[in-house]
Amino acid sequence: xxxxxxxxxxxxxxxxxxxxxxxxxxxxxxxxxxxxxxxxxxxxxxxxxxxxxxxxxxxxxxxxxxxxxxxxxxxxxxxxxxxxxxxxxxxxxxxxxxxxxxxxxxxxxxxxxxx
Amino acid sequence: xxxxxxxxxxxxxxxxxxxxxxxxxxxxxxxxxxxxxxxxxxxxxxxxxxxxxxxxxxxxxxxxxxxxxxxxxxxxxxxxxxxxxxxxxxxxxxxxxxxxxxxxxxxxx
Numbered sequence: 430x431x432x433x434x435x436x437x438x439x440x441x442x443x444x445x446x447x448x449x450x451x452x453x454x455x456x457x458x459x460x461x462x463x464x465x466x467x468x469x470x471x472x473x474x475x476x477x478x479x480x481x482x483x484x485x486x487x488x489x490x491x492x493x494x495x496x497x498x499x500x501x502x503x504x505x506x507x508x509x510x511x512x513x514x515x516x517x518x519x520x521x522x523x524x525x526x527x528x529x530x531x532x533x534x535x536x537x538x539x540x541x542x543x544x
Numbered sequence: 545x546x547x548x549x550x551x552x553x554x555x556x557x558x559x560x561x562x563x564x565x566x567x568x569x570x571x572x573x574x575x576x577x578x579x580x581x582x583x584x585x586x587x588x589x590x591x592x593x594x595x596x597x598x599x600x601x602x603x604x605x606x607x608x609x610x611x612x613x614x615x616x617x618x619x620x621x622x623x624x625x626x627x628x629x630x631x632x633x634x635x636x637x638x639x640x641x642x643x644x645x646x647x648x649x650x651x652x653x
Contacts, residue, residue, distance in 0.1 A: 460639065471548070471632050471643025472588065485640065520587060524639075531576060531636045535587040 431455070433536030435521050441542045447509035450539045454502065454523030461498060462533060463506050464520040472520055472535075478504065479526060508541075516543045547571055550633050550644035558652050563620040565647050567633030570614065574635035574642075577609055577616045582630045582646065592618065623651045 434453040442448050454461050459480050464472035475494065477485040480501040489496065493512070498504040508515055518540050522533040551566045569577070576595040580588035594600045594607040594616070606619040616635075620627055630646040 462641075470645050471634070472641075473643070474640060477639065531639050531641065532578075532590060532593065533641060535589070538587050 433521055433523055433534055435519075435536040435539055437539055438537060439540050439542075441544065442511055443544050444513055445510040447507065448511050448541060449505055449507045450519050450521075450541075452504045452506070452521030452536060454504075454521070455534055457525065458523035458534075459501065459526050460524045461504050462522040462524075463496060463504070464522065464535075466518045466520055466538070468517075475506070511541075511543045513543050516541055545570060546644070547642040548633055548635055548644035550631075550647050552647070554648040554650055556650045556652060557623050559623060559625060561623050563623050563627065563649050563651070565618040565620075565631050565633070565649070567616040567618075567644055568614055569616065569633075569635040569642070571635060571637055571642065572614065573637045576636040577607070578634040578636065578641070579605075579607060579616075579618045580632040580634060580643075582632055584629075588632055620649070623649075625651050625653050627651050 436451050461478040463475040466472045476489045476496050478498045481498050496506045518538040520538045521536040524533045548569050557563045578593045581591050582588045592607045594609045600607045604621045608617045628651050630648045632646045633644040634641045
């Protein structure tokens, strides 16, 4: 069974430029999460999807961040414009709704560097 | 105050020893608790979860949960160099995972 797929793995951009990250969850997993992880910190939730619906986006900085999961499978996270402080690893995770233990499986992440 | 606090590291243990990791959480509504291992430059991988008070053992790993004290721990027995990583504690409430900052463990050969 394939795991969570993310691309690109690394991205270097200049500040004020736009950037987009892509995630393909584990087949059959209807819950998808985007996390941000700063160096030396644990992941912090940005947004959670149940199928195509964003059910928790309270931590997403909506002035510059946006996300979509149009067909309830793949998802894209976008930043426009990027700031220096956005440099971090962006992790995508997925889980199976109804799993009482909420076991989440993480992708390899995208390491973003904003210059 | 962060929702999940972990004992500050780094933690250095000799090979074959027991590594003890501690975690406290503030949300009394948390239902499940997780320990993730994260190697440098890699994504977190789940090693154990626990949702009932008491101990849960899986191989060389034992997780302990005390909901009254809002305390979770992880013991790694017979520590191996391959256990050198950052261990993240997380609590779950209604599908939301809250992570601690992690404790870095180094196993000395």
